[in-house]
Amino acid sequence: MTGILTTTILTFILYIIIAVYFILKNQQQRKTTIKAAGLTLISLFIITAIIVYIFMPTITIPNMTIANLIVAFIGTLGLYGLTMSKPFTKASRPIDIVSSGIIVLAIIAVPTFFILGISALDNSYDSIKKQEMEEAKPLDKDATPIVVSPESARNKVQKAMSVVPNTQFYDLGKLQVQMINDDIVFIAPVEFSGFWRYFRGKETEGYFTISATDINAQPKFIESKMKYTNSSYFQHNIQRTIYGAYPNYIQSGNAQIEVDEEGKPWYVQTLYKPIGFTNKPNMSKLHVAVVDPVTSEVSLYMTADAPEFIDGSISSEMASDQNEYFGKYVHGWLNSIFGKRDVKIPNESGTESNVTPIFDEQGNMHYFTDMSSPKENIDSALGYTLINARTGELVYYNGEKNNGIMDSKGAREIVDKEFPEKNWKGSMPILYNIDGNPTWVVNVLDPNGLFKQYAYIKAADSDFVVFGDTARQALDAYRIALAQDPSNVEATGEAAGLENVSGEIERVVITTQTTGQLIQFLITDDTTIYTLSSTKAPLAVFLQQGDHVQFEANMLDNGTAIVEAIEIDGLQ
Incomplete structure (x- = not known):
């Protein structure tokens, strides 16, 4: 509530100045003007407080300026109406100057903030901590496990919702990927399905986990009651809880849960302060709010200093914004519209x-x-x-x-x-x-x-x-x-260190493929299955048991190897 009260008060600064000016200039109807100013103030304050409570505007210079102009304009109309003042007469000229000034300020403020926002794009781009590498080295399949798609994981968890107590109250929340005890899992909170469900239930029952690397894994439900959630209402809503604690920070995306070493869930939300007189993000100073869903206690950290169990202190929404700023505004806003030199567009294939x-x-x-x-x-x-x-x-x-x-x-x-x-x-x-x-x-x-x-x-x-x-x-x-592809003769040799192998052929199998013949063989005292395409070594089709060979092979991690070059004694 502190943040909502602070924001509401800040939106009335200009109106209070105008009301005082009205009272001082309207000496003949001073009592009436004071009553009108008070009545307008109370009415507007209540309405504004409700609007702030619902929409939770961040305390930034553009937001507060526009809000002050709106409140001042409506308040001035109220003062005119309640004091029965006739605008644009000789007697009301000093007051008319003020009301006209509000309109002029509004006309100036909107394009000014738009221009400032455009000029701040360069600053937002510069605030990204970035580096560029010439070689687009693809990700290694061992370093980066292949994960289950979120759609598939969500489908499985949805089917397991029946294990949740009072399951008719709940829906599945946003999936978040996290590493727990060296296992990569999806975590999904149980959320209220609507206002009346919240009103009846008061708190949610817990969250699901499901492996993100095993397509055959089944979801597990972890009971952990949460009072403050994304789907709760009034003071129990996570966004409102964070706003109340830090109304001068802009929230990026929706809060998501992450689980600590004891299995306790926490809501995490990326926050930032804008650059200058704009709402553009300063990406070099990102913060994260960590909320206890039981007590509503909020802690604020720089994203890199968040508790170790938090993998994603930067939200996916903020990462998407970074990609957009990095790709579009490399040479400024004007270039992103016209020349588009070096402009890059992020694809929308992410999960x-x-x-x-x-x-x-x-x-x-x-x-x-x-x-x-x-x-x-x-x-x-x-x-x-x-x-x-x-x-x-x-x-x-x-x-x-x-x-x-x-x-x-x-x-x-x-x-x-x-x-x-x-x-x-x-x-x-x-x-x-x-x-x-x-x-x-x-x-x-x-x-x-x-x-x-x-x-x-x-x-x-x-x-x-x-x-x-x-x-x-x-x-x-x-x-x-790949081993059979004629256009891929040297690709695997460039990929990894090749091993030199020699020995005597123990078994050999040759199969005909559409791209040529595929030779697979074993050598004595070695269980590795070696594969070679005839397009790389045409003489290999004459391999037979007992031949002595020397070759270079890319040793794979599944008991197989791809042969890149081979020498066969007696056939060279």
């Missing part, structure tokens, strides 16, 4: 506010987004960004060494066109490094959001697509397809 959360090998969460050209009908990726979900640091991989790869929109369209009769759709495309090849990995979902398959798409070749029921199956099939 949360157009970004996709992923984790690196250290367990740090990042938001992934690929960038494309502002030109229409161009579906090649210019590069991609990774935004650290705690520090806000943005790294842009510009793709200069991987020119010509398709963007995430193109990858999704490939999947969409593959199953038109089933209406299966592509979801959550992420760019991975598969043996040196930029590869889009896409979840294939049915119309109900249920997972069906993985699609592995070679980012530089839209016709190179492999599907699999599991991530491992699809990955193995994709690697074998």
Whole structure:
């Protein structure tokens, strides 16, 4: 309530000045004017307090200026009406000057704040902690686990809602991905389904967790009652609780829950103070509010200094805003409209506010987004960004060494066109490094959001697509397809350190594929299955048991290896 009262009082500064001026100038009707000013003040104060309570405007210079002008204008009309003053007469000329001044100020203020907002875009762009790397190195599949799509996870959790006590009161809240005890999981709070449900229930029952890396995992319900939530009303609403504590901070997106080491949920909300006389964000000074959903206690931290259990102290909405500012305003607002030099547009294929959360090998969460050209009908990726979900640091991989790869929109369209009769759709495309090849990995979902398959798409070749029921199956099939691809002779050799292997052939199998012949063999005292395409070594089709060979192979993590070059004794 403190924030609401403070905001309401600040909106009346100009009106109070005008009311005092009315009283001093209207000497013949001073008592009437005082009564009119008081009645107008009380009426407007109550109405404004209700409006502030509902909409919760942040205490910023633009917001308070516009609010003061509106209240002053309406209040002046009230003073004219209640004092029966006739405007624009000789007697009311001093008062008319004030009322006219309000209109002039309003006319000036709106375009002024618009211009200031445009000029502040450069400052917002400069406030982003960013670096650019020339090589658009794709994400490594081991460092960044392939996760279950949120649509699929939500579908499963929705079906498990019956385990919640008084389940008729609740709906499922926003899914948030988090790492708990080295496991990446989705967390979804149980939220009220409406006002009367809140009125009856008073508090929610807890939250669900479900693995974000195991497509076969089932949701678990954790009982943990919460009184202050996103779906609660009045003083129990999380947004209003944060606003009451920090009304001078702008809230970015909706609050989401994260769970500490003891399993206790907390609501976290990204906050920022605007730049100068605008509402534009200063992204170098982002804060996070952490709210206890039982006691409503609010703590404020710099995002990087938030408690360790919080992975996403920067909201997906703020990450999306960072991408937009970084891509559009690299050379200012005017260039973003006309010349568009170096302008990059974030694609909208992300799972949360157009970004996709992923984790690196250290367990740090990042938001992934690929960038494309502002030109229409161009579906090649210019590069991609990774935004650290705690520090806000943005790294842009510009793709200069991987020119010509398709963007995430193109990858999704490939999947969409593959199953038109089933209406299966592509979801959550992420760019991975598969043996040196930029590869889009896409979840294939049915119309109900249920997972069906993985699609592995070679980012530089839209016709190179492999599907699999599991991530491992699809990955193995994709690697074998890469080994057979004539255009991929040196790709895997560039990707990883090759191992030199020699030995005697123990078993060999040769199969004919559409792109050539595929040779698979074992060597003595080695259980690794070696795969070689005849397009890389034509003489390998004559391999037989007992041959002695020396070769270079890219050793994979599933007991297989891709042979890049081979020497066969007696056949060279």
